[in-house]
Amino acid sequence: MNVRQSDDFPATDAHLAYTPEIARSTAPIYERVRGVIPEIEWPVHAPYVAAINELKRKRNAIILAHNYQTPEIFHGVADLTGDSLALARQAANTSAQVIVVCGVHFMAETAKLINPEKTVLIPDLEAGCSLAASITADDVRLLRERYPEVPVVSYVNTSAAVKAESDICCTSANALEVVESLETDRVIFLPDEYLGRYVASQTNVEIILWRGHCEVHERFTADELHVFRRQYPGVEILAHPECPPDVLAEADFVGSTSGMIRYVGESRPRRVVMVTECSMSDNVAVEYPDVEFVRPCNLCPHMKRITLPKILHSLATMTYGVEVEPDVAGRARRAVERMLAVGKKAGSRGVA
Numbered sequence: 001m002n003v004r005q006s007d008d009f010p011a012t013d014a015h016l017a018y019t020p021e022i023a024r025s026t027a028p029i030y031e032r033v034r035g036v037i038p039e040i041e042w043p044v045h046a047p048y049v050a051a052i053n054e055l056k057r058k059r060n061a062i063i064l065a066h067n068y069q070t071p072e073i074f075h076g077v078a079d080l081t082g083d084s085l086a087l088a089r090q091a092a093n094t095s096a097q098v099i100v101v102c103g104v105h106f107m108a109e110t111a112k113l114i115n116p117e118k119t120v121l122i123p124d125l126e127a128g129c130s131l132a133a134s135i136t137a138d139d140v141r142l143l144r145e146r147y148p149e150v151p152v153v154s155y156v157n158t159s160a161a162v163k164a165e166s167d168i169c170c171t172s173a174n175a176l177e178v179v180e181s182l183e184t185d186r187v188i189f190l191p192d193e194y195l196g197r198y199v200a201s202q203t204n205v206e207i208i209l210w211r212g213h214c215e216v217h218e219r220f221t222a223d224e225l226h227v228f229r230r231q232y233p234g235v236e237i238l239a240h241p242e243c244p245p246d247v248l249a250e251a252d253f254v255g256s257t258s259g260m261i262r263y264v265g266e267s268r269p270r271r272v273v274m275v276t277e278c279s280m281s282d283n284v285a286v287e288y289p290d291v292e293f294v295r296p297c298n299l300c301p302h303m304k305r306i307t308l309p310k311i312l313h314s315l316a317t318m319t320y321g322v323e324v325e326p327d328v329a330g331r332a333r334r335a336v337e338r339m340l341a342v343g344k345k346a347g348s349r350g351v352a
């Protein structure tokens with residue numbers, strides 16, 4: 001790995017002190033997150049928040065953060081936040097020269113596909129995804145042999161090589177819309193079995209499934225949801241469509257991470273539980289202090305690889321640059337752009 005560090009920027013492993021000046025400059029950020037980050041922790045985060053925000057301006061960089069990033073990243077240094085679809089759209093619209101993706105590898109790859117001429121960085125190359133790891137390009141070619149003429153819809157939680165073998169991509173926010181946009185009787189939907197089953201329950205299109213699962217969402221059970229209802233009377237249950245079908249059947253609302261945030265903003269439930277990754281509730285609670293969040297916690301170990309020190313290191317050394325083989329990139333980009341065009345044509349109807 002070629003790690004480059006410019007002379008213009010300080011060594012990132014040097015101790016970063018919590019000075020009175022840093023306390024002052026980061027105080028407005030801390031005021032926003034004080035409900036979810038204990039005061040005793042802020043002196044650890046604040047020097048990184050200040051250094052990252054300064055360096056990002058010098059680099060003409062923008063930080064995109066997924067909804068599962070921790071609050072000190074999400075509220076402290078991110079310029080743009082959202083679900084996978086929003087991050088892809090925002091990556092398509094930025095004028096910054098450097099894009100730092102605080103999320104997992106497929107998200108950074110998607111940003112690079114859309115911005116081949118820009119520098120796209122991910123602070124930890126090992127930030128993977130169990131869904132993306134569940135299928136290879138060879139698997140897709142075999143599926144095509146088995147089901148000739150049936151279009152392939154790939155969840156964005158896939159490698160660029162898998163996207164390159166696909167007709168179109170989708171996210172959890174637009175999966176139904178994308179499937180129906182193809183105007184066929186059958187589609188191959190991969191790799192998330194549960195998202196595919198959920199889409200199948202909403203459409204007449206026959207869905208041929210792959211058996212990939214999200215290691216975070218597959219752990220939730222319907223019994224857990226029964227316990228929430230008993231222990232927290234009146235609680236509204238929002239679930240991500242990567243959860244198993246019996247969990248989704250128990251939920252009051254099923255949607256992408258941004259769909260869940262929108263639900264809270266529009267419905268203002270008194271009590272809510274978001275059946276998804278841990279950090280979501282912390283990030284949303286900052287915006288809605290009047291809503292009580294019940295917080296079951298399943299961590300995504302891949303998302304949690306991204307930390308403030310790694311983001312600073314990434315910006316200082318311009319690592320780790322995400323590249324996609326040119327012949328793969330062209331075909332993968334087509335599948336992503338086809339998805340983005342569906343959203344533009346049809347508005348925002350979808351899973352949620």
Ligand code: 13P
Nearest residue numbers: 083084085171172256257
């Ligand atoms: P969203 O597109 O809903 O943010 O989901 C991405 C993801 O990885 C969920 O586990």
Ligand code: SF4
Nearest residue numbers: 129130214215216300
């Ligand atoms: Fe992948 Fe699941 Fe983590 Fe999302 S939560 S990045 S689907 S492993």
